[in-house]
Amino acid sequence: MHKWDKYEESKLTKIYDIRLFKRLLKFAKAYTWIFIMNIFLLFITTGIDLSLPYLTKIAIDKYIVVDAREIIKASKFQNIIEINGKKFLLLSTLSQYKRKEGEIKHIFGTISYYIFEINKETEKIGYKYGALMGKKYGAFTAIQLKKIPLKDKLKLRGGDIKNIKRIALIFIGMLLIMLGIGFLQSYQIQYLAEKISFDIRQIVMKKIFHLPISFFDKNPVGRLVTRATNDVRALSDMFTGVLIYLVKDTVFILGIIGIMFHLNILLTLLTLSISPLIIYVTFEFRKRSRDAYRNVRVKLAKINAKVQEVISGIKVVQAFNQEKRINDDFYKTNTGYYNATMSMVKVFAIFRPLIEVIGAIATAMILYFGGKGILASLFTFGGLVAFLSYIEKFFEPIRDISEKYNILQGAMAAAERIFILLDEKEEEKEAKIHRIKTRGNIEFKNVWFAYEDEKWVLKDVSFRVAQGEQLGIVGYTGSGKTTIISLLLRLYEPQKGKILIDGIDIRKITPQELRKNIAVVLQEPFLFSTSIRKNISLWADIEDNILNRSIKISNLSMVLKKKKEKLNEFVGEGGSGFSTGEKQLITFARAVAFNPPILVMDEATANIDPNTEHLVQDALWKIMGDRTSIVIAHRLATLKKIKRVLVIHKGKIVEEGNHQALMKKKGIYYNLYRLQEIK
Numbered sequence: 001m002h003k004w005d006k007y008e009e010s011k012l013t014k015i016y017d018i019r020l021f022k023r024l025l026k027f028a029k030a031y032t033w034i035f036i037m038n039i040f041l042l043f044i045t046t047g048i049d050l051s052l053p054y055l056t057k058i059a060i061d062k063y064i065v066v067d068a069r070e071i072i073k074a075s076k077f078q079n080i081i082e083i084n085g086k087k088f089l090l091l092s093t094l095s096q097y098k099r100k101e102g103e104i105k106h107i108f109g110t111i112s113y114y115i116f117e118i119n120k121e122t123e124k125i126g127y128k129y130g131a132l133m134g135k136k137y138g139a140f141t142a143i144q145l146k147k148i149p150l151k152d153k154l155k156l157r158g159g160d161i162k163n164i165k166r167i168a169l170i171f172i173g174m175l176l177i178m179l180g181i182g183f184l185q186s187y188q189i190q191y192l193a194e195k196i197s198f199d200i201r202q203i204v205m206k207k208i209f210h211l212p213i214s215f216f217d218k219n220p221v222g223r224l225v226t227r228a229t230n231d232v233r234a235l236s237d238m239f240t241g242v243l244i245y246l247v248k249d250t251v252f253i254l255g256i257i258g259i260m261f262h263l264n265i266l267l268t269l270l271t272l273s274i275s276p277l278i279i280y281v282t283f284e285f286r287k288r289s290r291d292a293y294r295n296v297r298v299k300l301a302k303i304n305a306k307v308q309e310v311i312s313g314i315k316v317v318q319a320f321n322q323e324k325r326i327n328d329d330f331y332k333t334n335t336g337y338y339n340a341t342m343s344m345v346k347v348f349a350i351f352r353p354l355i356e357v358i359g360a361i362a363t364a365m366i367l368y369f370g371g372k373g374i375l376a377s378l379f380t381f382g383g384l385v386a387f388l389s390y391i392e393k394f395f396e397p398i399r400d401i402s403e404k405y406n407i408l409q410g411a412m413a414a415a416e417r418i419f420i421l422l423d424e425k426e427e428e429k430e431a432k433i434h435r436i437k438t439r440g441n442i443e444f445k446n447v448w449f450a451y452e453d454e455k456w457v458l459k460d461v462s463f464r465v466a467q468g469e470q471l472g473i474v475g476y477t478g479s480g481k482t483t484i485i486s487l488l489l490r491l492y493e494p495q496k497g498k499i500l501i502d503g504i505d506i507r508k509i510t511p512q513e514l515r516k517n518i519a520v521v522l523q524e525p526f527l528f529s530t531s532i533r534k535n536i537s538l539w540a541d542i543e544d545n546i547l548n549r550s551i552k553i554s555n556l557s558m559v560l561k562k563k564k565e566k567l568n569e570f571v572g573e574g575g576s577g578f579s580t581g582e583k584q585l586i587t588f589a590r591a592v593a594f595n596p597p598i599l600v601m602d603e604a605t606a607n608i609d610p611n612t613e614h615l616v617q618d619a620l621w622k623i624m625g626d627r628t629s630i631v632i633a634h635r636l637a638t639l640k641k642i643k644r645v646l647v648i649h650k651g652k653i654v655e656e657g658n659h660q661a662l663m664k665k666k667g668i669y670y671n672l673y674r675l676q677e678i679k
Contacts, residue, residue: 020415024235027196034192035244041185042248048174050255053389055174057263059167060382061092063160067380068115068139069108077102081115083134088115092380096264100378112142116156125152185244193239197232204228204418210426213491217451227421231414238411242404249397256394263383263390267370271362271391278358282401285351292344293409299337306333348406352399359395366391427490433509438501438517440467440597440628442488447497449480449487457483458494459651467597470629472639474669475648481632484648485602488630490514501598519591523603523634525583527575532560533567536589550592555619556585559612581612588619599624601631636673645669 028035061067071080071087077098081088089108091099102108116122116131116138125131126138129148140148140156148156204227216224260268310317310326317326366387373379442465449458457480465471473481486492487499490511499506506514527535536547547567551557559582560566575583591599601620617638624631633639640659647655647662647669655667662669 020412020419023419024415027199028192028239030199031192031195034188038185038188038192038244039247041181041188042244043251045178045181045185046248046251046255048178049252049393050259052171052174053386053393054259055167055171056389057380057382057386059164060385061380062090062382063163063167065381066114066160067091068113070111070113071107072109073105073107075102075107081137083115083132083137083139086132086139088113088137088139090115092382096378096383103378113139114142114145115139117159121155121158125156128152189240189244193236196239197236200232200235200418201228204232204421207422207424207426211424212427213486214451215424224421227418231418234407234410234414235418237407242408242411245404249400253394253397256390260387260390260394263387264370264373264379267366267373267379267387270365270369271394274358274362278355278398281351281354281358282398285347285401286405288347289344289351289405290409292340292347293406295340296337296344297413299333299340303333303337306330351401355395355399355401359391359399362391362395363388427511433504433513436502436504436509436513436517438597441465441500441502442598442628442630443498443500443503444484444487445498445500447487447494447499449483449492449494449496451492457651458487460497461648461651461653462497463646463653463656465628465630467628468626469644470624470631470642472642472645473630473632473648474636474639474645474672476668476672479648480651481648482602485520485600485630485632488600489518489520516594517596518598518600519594519596520600520602521584521587521591525575525580525587527571527578527583527586529570529572531568531570532565532586535571535586536567536593538590540594542593546593546595547589550589553592553619553622554585554588555615555622556589558615559585579612581616584616585612585619588616588623592623597627599627599629601629601633603632603634636669636676 068081068088068090071077071089077089077094079089079093081090091108094102113132116126118126118133118136118138122138123133125148126133126140129140129144129152131144132139145153154161208224208228257268257272260271307330310330317323366384370379370384370387374381374384444461444463447458447461448456450456461480461484463471473484475481483492487494488506490506493507501509501514501517533547536542536550548557551560551567563582571578575586578586620631620638621641631638631642636659639645643658644656645658645662646653647667649668655662655665655669657665663673
């Protein structure tokens with residue numbers, strides 16, 4: 001198995017790999033201001049979110065459940081209200097410590113009172129229902145207040161109702177602010193993620209363009225496509241769903257704990273007493289989900305490989321009537337993936353409900369001990385409601401850990417796969433010559449080459465091609481013909497020997513500059529899903545007169561006229577609608593349009609159809625013209641007009657001459673030609 005396959009299927013990066021985080025954050029460096037803005041907005045929204053339950057507490061304690069007690073011992077409390085010689089104090093104005101101190105020392109009476117300000121309406125109600133009346137304030141006992149009719153009670157509590165309304169409006173206002181900021185935050189985070197994804201995709205594609213061909217020999221196309229699509233999307237999900245929100249959740253939890261301590265230290269310590277259980281459950285989840293995630297990745301890699309293999313070989317499967325057996329084999333692979341997925345589902349299905357149960361236990365404890373605190377006058381009803389609200393908010397980010405962990409885990413694995421690609425050694429670019437216009441003299445000088453170790457494909461190959469000369473190369477499959485072209489283009493580097501153009505070692509010429517001087521027409525013509533014009537020009541700015549000339553020389557004009565096609569007509573995927581010969585004429589036109597001094601034909605006439613064979617053969621000679629041309633031919637009839645042909649066998653040049661001379665030798669060329677005549 002290739003090292004890349006081992007990585008894909010079994011290696012799982014550390015979930016908190018600092019090295020990877022640092023490299024990822026480099027992509028975000030250009031958008032630092034967005035991060036800063038989001039952190040600033042985050043503190044605002046977090047502050048608002050944390051203040052909402054406290055607003056509820058204020059509304060309940062100050063204006064809904066008003067509890068005043070008579071002071072029966074000397075004390076130093078502030079905000080004391082005097083009514084007819086009696087001193088009263090609103091318990092909601094005291095901290096829990098002062099209230100507890102007052103209860104222990106019996107400073108307060110046991111009867112609850114409702115204190116109201118005296119005005120024309122409340123004065124009448126106070127005297128009517130026997131309230132304790134003073135100059136500025138009056139007082140009803142809780143029992144008296146219950147007996148007052150609703151109409152008078154609403155008048156009596158008009159001030160409280162106005163204050164509750166004011167708090168409600170503040171509450172709504174804060175929610176609207178959160179909504180506005182939330183929209184801005186969400187938009188900015190999405191913008192940030194998409195920009196970073198855009199940048200990474202561009203970097204990945206740029207990297208792919210500069211990787212040596214040997215890299216693509218070892219790595220499937222589908223895997224590289226995944227790097228620029230699925231893996232980049234996984235990173236985008238991390239930026240949108242995890243990175244910023246990890247900061248938010250941390251600040252949020254710390255803020256909740258601080259407020260809970262302010263409300264009641266004992267209840268907060270009671271709540272935090274279950275933290276070891278939460279930590280243990282989270283640790284177990286992290287460990288088990290990691291193993292489950294690895295297993296799913298292994299099984300998914302296998303199922304993807306199986307599906308790709310079956311679809312690619314569907315003709316063979318159907319031709320040999322093996323649908324049932326192949327399907328049975330796929331069933332086993334599919335079952336393995338299903339079982340792995342269900343194992344992961346179980347891990348996630350257990351974690352979230354378990355956190356819910358722990359949260360419910362915490363809520364139950366707060367209800368019990370908080371309720372006792374209210375009955376003992378050590379805690380307010382509003383404080384209990386707020387505390388319960390904070391408990392619910394406290395468990396929200398913990399409940400989301402499973403989702404965020406999964407996203408983070410996938411993102412880190414994706415990041416490492418992307419960085420493995422980005423760390424690949426690029427095609428050698430170091431060269432002294434960055435601009436050259438060759439005449440077309442080519443020389444191979446004692447060239448040795450092997451794709452792997454010392455399994456030589458070419459062995460001490462030497463030959464020259466003069467400016468304007470046409471050279472043919474033939475040989476059995478695997479003899480090294482195409483390798484010669486690959487070395488000439490610097491797609492690979494020879495282990496021994498030199499390749500010279502106009503007497504210059506091509507290793508001194510940058511690959512890009514070298515390839516500008518060479519046009520290649522391959523056996524399998526490749527067309528892009530775009531217009532005929534762009535398939536010829538390859539998006540370069542080529543003038544119309546040059547395009548028209550290339551179309552005419554390549555005989556493509558005859559095909560376009562027959563098919564009633566124009567240059568701007570769209571070519572479907574893979575050149576659908578065009579025969580192999582017609583597609584080859586488009587690549588011929590491409591070679592002419594760029595007008596290089598050197599032309600290479602790699603089996604360009606091997607798979608052409610009879611309908612366009614004469615057009616292709618005619619175009620071939622017109623294109624070669626006075627260019628230096630190397631023609632690797634499968635159809636040896638193509639080489640009859642070429643004055644010099646090399647025969648390659650097992651990596652060596654074994655014969656050389658024109659068609660007639662090689663036929664007289666009755667060697668390998670003769671045998672190849674006779675085999676084609678028999679066919």
